[in-house]
Amino acid sequence: MTEKTDVAVIGASPAGLMAARYAVLGGADVVIYEKKEEIGVPCHPANSVYRGMMSANGEKIDRSYVRHCIDGMKLVSPAGRTITVETPGYALDKEKFDKFYAEKAEKAGVRIECGYDVCNLSSYFGENVLNVKKTTAAPDEAPQKVKADIVIIADGIFSQTAVSAGLRTMKHPEDVAWGTELEIEAPGIGEEKFAEYYVGSHAPGWKSTYLPMGKDRAAVGVYVRRHGKDISGFLDPWVDRICEMKDIDRSEMKIVSAKSGGDPIITIPDQICKSGIMVVGGAAGQSGIGYAMQAGKIAGETAAQAVSKGDFSKRMLSQYVYKWKDALWTEHIFGRIGLEALRKMDDEEIDELFEVFEDEDVSSKIHGNTFGQGLSVMALMMKKKPSAILKAGALFRNR
Numbered sequence: 001m002t003e004k005t006d007v008a009v010i011g012a013s014p015a016g017l018m019a020a021r022y023a024v025l026g027g028a029d030v031v032i033y034e035k036k037e038e039i040g041v042p043c044h045p046a047n048s049v050y051r052g053m054m055s056a057n058g059e060k061i062d063r064s065y066v067r068h069c070i071d072g073m074k075l076v077s078p079a080g081r082t083i084t085v086e087t088p089g090y091a092l093d094k095e096k097f098d099k100f101y102a103e104k105a106e107k108a109g110v111r112i113e114c115g116y117d118v119c120n121l122s123s124y125f126g127e128n129v130l131n132v133k134k135t136t137a138a139p140d141e142a143p144q145k146v147k148a149d150i151v152i153i154a155d156g157i158f159s160q161t162a163v164s165a166g167l168r169t170m171k172h173p174e175d176v177a178w179g180t181e182l183e184i185e186a187p188g189i190g191e192e193k194f195a196e197y198y199v200g201s202h203a204p205g206w207k208s209t210y211l212p213m214g215k216d217r218a219a220v221g222v223y224v225r226r227h228g229k230d231i232s233g234f235l236d237p238w239v240d241r242i243c244e245m246k247d248i249d250r251s252e253m254k255i256v257s258a259k260s261g262g263d264p265i266i267t268i269p270d271q272i273c274k275s276g277i278m279v280v281g282g283a284a285g286q287s288g289i290g291y292a293m294q295a296g297k298i299a300g301e302t303a304a305q306a307v308s309k310g311d312f313s314k315r316m317l318s319q320y321v322y323k324w325k326d327a328l329w330t331e332h333i334f335g336r337i338g339l340e341a342l343r344k345m346d347d348e349e350i351d352e353l354f355e356v357f358e359d360e361d362v363s364s365k366i367h368g369n370t371f372g373q374g375l376s377v378m379a380l381m382m383k384k385k386p387s388a389i390l391k392a393g394a395l396f397r398n399r
């Protein structure tokens, strides 16, 4: 028998859970299919959020999933120049975070089906049919068919369902960053109050990281673009450097877990909507838990409106794209320009740029919306070191 629902969400991800919750709150009948047997298990490598982004989504931080509170982040240049940004943040227990949001969605009325893999999505003449199979089913068992007026694809960076729906969701898929996060254990390593992000040729195209997770635990990670998926050649030296900087004997350091994945940090969303379908989160090239949740919320609200009007056309669902662009497009474009310039600069140039902001109270000087922040950055550069602006010319290098 074919099941029928107003809205089917693929993936109980941060984006999918928000989308489902807002669709149900708007009056739609919503089901999520999640291929993991248990929400949050195995755990996704993402391990931190900042309060600002969560508040922008109308979400309060809940102590139940917080492992350690931090006061902000330090951005560090190759020569060690440091920019400090004070902004409250949290090291997460990601399994508990996912479970918290799943429970919130269920309480609102969402039905979550765990252990169900959406193996195909066909979408013709405005009719969506999902082929859904229990992950424990025998290989020859026929998939169950589910019809949905609207499908919200939230199945992460490797989304196969967006491909089956014929959508090219990212403008620059070649720019997915490949990242690995190690959780390490060493005496006192997790007690600091700032996350640290290091940029330069040791992590081409993006960053290496240190995140205190409380007491004797911390996470160290490396994210690299355009160097293939195997980034172990960058990770090993980074762990050595962390041990040196934090005064740890490497032989006494224990690696508790290692998790890898693709981060669509500056891939820029492209085709994320068609008749009856919206794509959100990593699957749509929207990176970061906060951004994924914000996109999910907008898509969920749009789905509820579409259901109440009985209009599932591309025109109707494009409200999601317009509202998302209104809120976040400039930020994504500025992010891409910044990270592309960084990828093309050499270490000396990055150091020169950091000199402008070092010792500045960045949190109070750079404010407003993204455009305003861009102008504040330019004004600071003009005042302190006009030649630094020329470094932005790196963006136009053919590298």
Ligand SMILES: Cc1cc2nc3c(=O)[nH]c(=O)nc-3n(C[C@H](O)[C@H](O)[C@H](O)COP(=O)(O)OP(=O)(O)OC[C@H]3O[C@@H](n4cnc5c(N)ncnc54)[C@H](O)[C@@H]3O)c2cc1C
Binding pocket: 010, 011, 012, 013, 014, 015, 016, 033, 034, 035, 036, 044, 045, 046, 047, 048, 049, 116, 117, 118, 119, 154, 155, 156, 157, 161, 179, 180, 181, 259, 260, 261, 262, 263, 280, 281, 282, 283, 286, 287, 288, 289, 290, 292
């Ligand atoms: C190593 C690494 C570290 C990161 N760290 C951070 C961080 O600290 N903070 C931050 O904000 N961002 C971080 N990110 C980025 C962040 O993880 C993503 O932006 C965020 O997880 C986006 O989530 P999502 O909602 O798109 O989907 P995901 O979290 O990727 O979830 C997708 C879900 O869909 C399910 N699924 C997939 N296929 C199917 C299917 N066919 N049928 C049913 N279910 C399916 C999966 O099981 C999964 O539960 C990190 C990324 C990486 C790779």
